[in-house]
Amino acid sequence: MAASSDRSPPPLPAAEEPEAGASDMADGDSDEGEDIFVSKSNPVAVSRGVSQPDRVSEEPPDLFSEEQASDTNTQANGVHSDDDNDLFADAQVELSTDKSGSSGRKELPTSSGPCPASSAAQSPAPMQTTSLEQLEDEEEKDSFDLDVAVTNPEKVGDGMNAYVAYKVSTRTSLAMFSSKTFSVRRRFSDFLGLYEKLSVKQSHHGCIIPPPPEKNVVGMTKMKVGMDDPSSVEFVERRRAALERYLQRIVCHPSLIQDPDVRAFLEREDLPRAVNTQALSGAGFLKMISKASDAVNKMTIKMNESDTWFEDKFQEVENEEQQLRKLHAVVDSLVNHRKELCGNTAVFAKSMAMLGNSEDNTALSRALSQLAEVEDKMEQLHQEQAASDFFIFAELLADYIRLLGTVRACFDQRMRAWQRWQEAQSTLQKKRESEAKLLWANKPDKLQQAKEEITEWESRVTQFERDFDRIGMTVRKEVLRFEKEKAKDFKSQIVRYLEAMLHSQHRLIKFWEAFLPEAKAIA
Amino acid sequence: MEEVQEGASAPSVHGHNIKVTEVVIDGDTLTFLIVSQKLSGTGEYHVYRIYEDLEWLQHHLFSQEDVPGIQGVIFPPIPAKPQVNASAKVMKQLGFLGLGEWQPYCKALESFLRQVASHSVLKKSKAVEIFLTSADPPGRQRVRKNIFNRLSQAVGEMRKEGHKDVDEFFQAARDQNLIITGCTKSATERFLDVVLTEQKIAVACGHFSAALHLCVEAGEDPDKQAFSSICVKLSEVFESIKKNMMSTAENNVSTLGLGLDLESRYQEAEKEMLFRRTCKLAELETARRNAEKAKPVKKAAMEEVKKAAETEFNHICGVAKQEIARYEAARVQMLQQALVQWCEKQLLTARESADQFDQCLQGFRGMA
Numbered sequence: 001m002a003a004s005s006d007r008s009p010p011p012l013p014a015a016e017e018p019e020a021g022a023s024d025m026a027d028g029d030s031d032e033g034e035d036i037f038v039s040k041s042n043p044v045a046v047s048r049g050v051s052q053p054d055r056v057s058e059e060p061p062d063l064f065s066e067e068q069a070s071d072t073n074t075q076a077n078g079v080h081s082d083d084d085n086d087l088f089a090d091a092q093v094e095l096s097t098d099k100s101g102s103s104g105r106k107e108l109p110t111s112s113g114p115c116p117a118s119s120a121a122q123s124p125a126p127m128q129t130t131s132l133e134q135l136e137d138e139e140e141k142d143s144f145d146l147d148v149a150v151t152n153p154e155k156v157g158d159g160m161n162a163y164v165a166y167k168v169s170t171r172t173s174l175a176m177f178s179s180k181t182f183s184v185r186r187r188f189s190d191f192l193g194l195y196e197k198l199s200v201k202q203s204h205h206g207c208i209i210p211p212p213p214e215k216n217v218v219g220m221t222k223m224k225v226g227m228d229d230p231s232s233v234e235f236v237e238r239r240r241a242a243l244e245r246y247l248q249r250i251v252c253h254p255s256l257i258q259d260p261d262v263r264a265f266l267e268r269e270d271l272p273r274a275v276n277t278q279a280l281s282g283a284g285f286l287k288m289i290s291k292a293s294d295a296v297n298k299m300t301i302k303m304n305e306s307d308t309w310f311e312d313k314f315q316e317v318e319n320e321e322q323q324l325r326k327l328h329a330v331v332d333s334l335v336n337h338r339k340e341l342c343g344n345t346a347v348f349a350k351s352m353a354m355l356g357n358s359e360d361n362t363a364l365s366r367a368l369s370q371l372a373e374v375e376d377k378m379e380q381l382h383q384e385q386a387a388s389d390f391f392i393f394a395e396l397l398a399d400y401i402r403l404l405g406t407v408r409a410c411f412d413q414r415m416r417a418w419q420r421w422q423e424a425q426s427t428l429q430k431k432r433e434s435e436a437k438l439l440w441a442n443k444p445d446k447l448q449q450a451k452e453e454i455t456e457w458e459s460r461v462t463q464f465e466r467d468f469d470r471i472g473m474t475v476r477k478e479v480l481r482f483e484k485e486k487a488k489d490f491k492s493q494i495v496r497y498l499e500a501m502l503h504s505q506h507r508l509i510k511f512w513e514a515f516l517p518e519a520k521a522i523a
Numbered sequence: 524m525e526e527v528q529e530g531a532s533a534p535s536v537h538g539h540n541i542k543v544t545e546v547v548i549d550g551d552t553l554t555f556l557i558v559s560q561k562l563s564g565t566g567e568y569h570v571y572r573i574y575e576d577l578e579w580l581q582h583h584l585f586s587q588e589d590v591p592g593i594q595g596v597i598f599p600p601i602p603a604k605p606q607v608n609a610s611a612k613v614m615k616q617l618g619f620l621g622l623g624e625w626q627p628y629c630k631a632l633e634s635f636l637r638q639v640a641s642h643s644v645l646k647k648s649k650a651v652e653i654f655l656t657s658a659d660p661p662g663r664q665r666v667r668k669n670i671f672n673r674l675s676q677a678v679g680e681m682r683k684e685g686h687k688d689v690d691e692f693f694q695a696a697r698d699q700n701l702i703i704t705g706c707t708k709s710a711t712e713r714f715l716d717v718v719l720t721e722q723k724i725a726v727a728c729g730h731f732s733a734a735l736h737l738c739v740e741a742g743e744d745p746d747k748q749a750f751s752s753i754c755v756k757l758s759e760v761f762e763s764i765k766k767n768m769m770s771t772a773e774n775n776v777s778t779l780g781l782g783l784d785l786e787s788r789y790q791e792a793e794k795e796m797l798f799r800r801t802c803k804l805a806e807l808e809t810a811r812r813n814a815e816k817a818k819p820v821k822k823a824a825m826e827e828v829k830k831a832a833e834t835e836f837n838h839i840c841g842v843a844k845q846e847i848a849r850y851e852a853a854r855v856q857m858l859q860q861a862l863v864q865w866c867e868k869q870l871l872t873a874r875e876s877a878d879q880f881d882q883c884l885q886g887f888r889g890m891a
Binding site for chain 2: 501502
């Protein structure tokens with residue numbers, strides 16, 4: 001998944017396509033495929049996924065590696081990224097729109113197209129036999145750039161109708177855009193509207209669509225009143241950074257970037273106001289997810305997966321979400337303690353300054369005043385550390401908790417697709433039974449109609465089966481991609497965190513080195 | 524109770540290197556092992572003492588009535604009474620001395636004993652000798668709370684605190700003491716808050732580190748492994764951060780913390796000395812008035828009283844002036860040492876941490 005500002009996200013899925021080949025229908029590998037239409041409605045040997053191929057894992061050369069990122073912005077957190085000069089320094093995304101190359105990985109089958117879901121627009125059953133035969137060379141990979149940044153939050157309007165507009169800037173060499181660099185202004189509801197549009201599209205079913213940041217009524221109201229106090233500033237910055245990460249993840253996704261709504265979002269001067277974003281408030285988002293889960297739980301027909309991949313993965317995803325929640329709680333508490341330390345240090349610095357002022361002995365007085373200054377500087381360091389903890393770790397964990405929720409939703413989508421297919425099969429069965437009855441009762445008119453209906457339902461069953469297969473493969477592919485991105489994302493954030501910490505330590509060392517002679521001079 | 528003779532002899536041990544090497548916790552009692560070097564160079568004394576023994580010592584030091592001007596002495600302050608599983612109130616009282624496993628407390632105790640054993644007047648007390656060298660515990664009778672050192676006793680006494688002085692030097696000393704005592708106490712408490720928060724951060728880092736281990740999963744899936752090894756490495760990072768925080772906090776306590784604590788308590792001791800002198804001043808002025816107004820019958824007696832008060836007062840002033848000068852020099856030196864040590868230790872810790880973080884960073888960068 002993409003990184004937030006100041007991170008360089010890993011190279012794009014193009015490089016990872018080969019892994020996702022696992023989701024391709026390698027007919028040669030799986031036996032399960034043949035059985036589908038033979039069996040009755042339940043239980044059905046469902047999974048048509050292919051067992052995981054072996055990997056020869058070689059990391060593709062990181063074209064937008066961390067080395068580039070590290071020196072640009074040492075204040076590596078959400079707080080200082082409003083740097084117009086360097087909007088895109090780290091927000092780089094590599095995108096491949098053609099038959100993806102294996103870029104060094106000697107394995108897998110690639111599909112013909114960046115993502116099965118998007119090529120679904122062209123054909124209903126994209127997963128094919130082509131996959132096994134295609135082993136692309138590195139050289140065949142075309143790579144394009146698209147960088148996106150969210151900056152310059154500005155309050156527009158007054159009073160309770162006021163809102164914040166953000167500048168969304170894109171830099172790209174992709175042909176599908178009308179220019180190379182462009183920017184638009186968008187408000188928060190626009191971002192939510194984009195998500196809503198993406199999430200209802202059939203073509204994206206099974207895709208892990210990055211969720212937007214949550215609505216926050218209290219924060220927004222406070223901000224409408226005034227944007228100047230520290231908590232408002234923090235709120236806006238937090239939101240800006242979250243929106244940026246959201247967009248970066250979207251453009252990082254091979255099929256989402258192809259979506260016309262995404263392009264419109266990035267390019268169009270004016271966007272129709274998004275309404276009905278109520279559903280996407282924080283609470284709404286969670287409700288949406290749990291509604292989906294409920295629907296699945298209520299399914300009367302039990303899905304019997306012959307390939308346990310989906311069950312296992314789902315369980316893993318649930319466990320992981322729990323673990324990340326725990327981690328997030330601990331980080332939250334850490335951030336609070338750091339903020340407390342800032343406060344304590346500032347108060348201590350003041351008391352030392354007072355002590356220095358009251359002190360008769362000149363040299364001692366001077367040293368104590370210096371001490372007060374050192375402590376003041378340390379307070380600054382603590383602030384930055386707290387911000388680092390928060391913007392890097394806390395937000396990272398929060399993002400992934402939400403993303404995992406989305407992953408669960410994808411699994412649910414697959415279940416519903418299965419359910420639809422089963423229901424269609426059951427209807428078809430009923431139609432056939434009534435046809436049989438009509439045959440026996442010898443009613444030619446009704447028989448004709450019945451036959452027509454059977455044909456109609458037969459094609460529906462085929463359609464739904466294909467949908468289900470497609471979704472299954474999409475989910476599989478998406479999950480694998482997600483796991484890779486997650487590892488890279490975490491790694492790059494941790495590197496950024498460590499860099500910031502190391503920088504802090506060096507500054508701290510300088511402070512102490514400067515103070516030492518002052519302390520020694522008292523005598 | 525042991526008979527204590529006040530003699531002119533100084534203790535038979537060196538004062539400057541007395542050590543409190545151990546503290547033994549037995550139920551609710553803390554017992555300290557005090558080691559001092561014989562002047563003769565022939566060995567050491569090892570004695571076990573509890574807090575009540577300290578109070579015994581202090582009581583005897585206070586009670587040296589035949590030492591002229593004893594009330595002008597700034598008595599080295601003893602630490603507050605320690606308590607195993609201390610209540611919040613006791614912890615607040617102890618401040619820095621309640622932290623850790625009583626190491627700061629032992630250091631404070633050491634300071635006290637060294638100050639007493641090196642004090643030109645106090646070291647001559649037999650009680651000091653007995654305390655430091657006697658294998659048997661000094662008398663453990665409950666000591667009457669000595670009103671000698673209790674400022675806050677009678678409200679009547681309190682009024683005298685503002686009594687105008689006749690001597691510019693002492694008035695200035697009292698004024699300065701008042702200001703600085705408040706500032707120091709405040710700074711000490713604020714610094715303690717800093718240290719306590721640092722400890723909380725260390726604990727939170729430990730939790731994070733432990734929680735990360737729960738994310739590690741066995742299995743051969745390379746993606747899972749990649750994430751698992753990230754979690755393991757991150758866990759190590761936070762262990763490092765935790766250690767850094769703990770070291771920082773410890774450095775704070777063992778140098779500047781103890782320094783501020785001692786300074787704070789010593790300033791209180793100076794305040795009490797100045798107060799005693801002020802009380803004596805008030806007494807003297809009363810005696811003078813009485814002598815003046817006295818009827819011829821009582822006059823001679825009043826004059827005696829007046830003379831005695833004058834003599835005592837002058838003795839006290841003499842001692843007090845010396846004590847103040849000595850104290851001023853000593854405190855500057857003590858604070859300087861504390862600041863230098865503090866700075867050096869923090870510098871060392873910061874450098875070590877920078878190295879560790881750098882290693883962690885390289886480790887992450889090098890990860891596949």
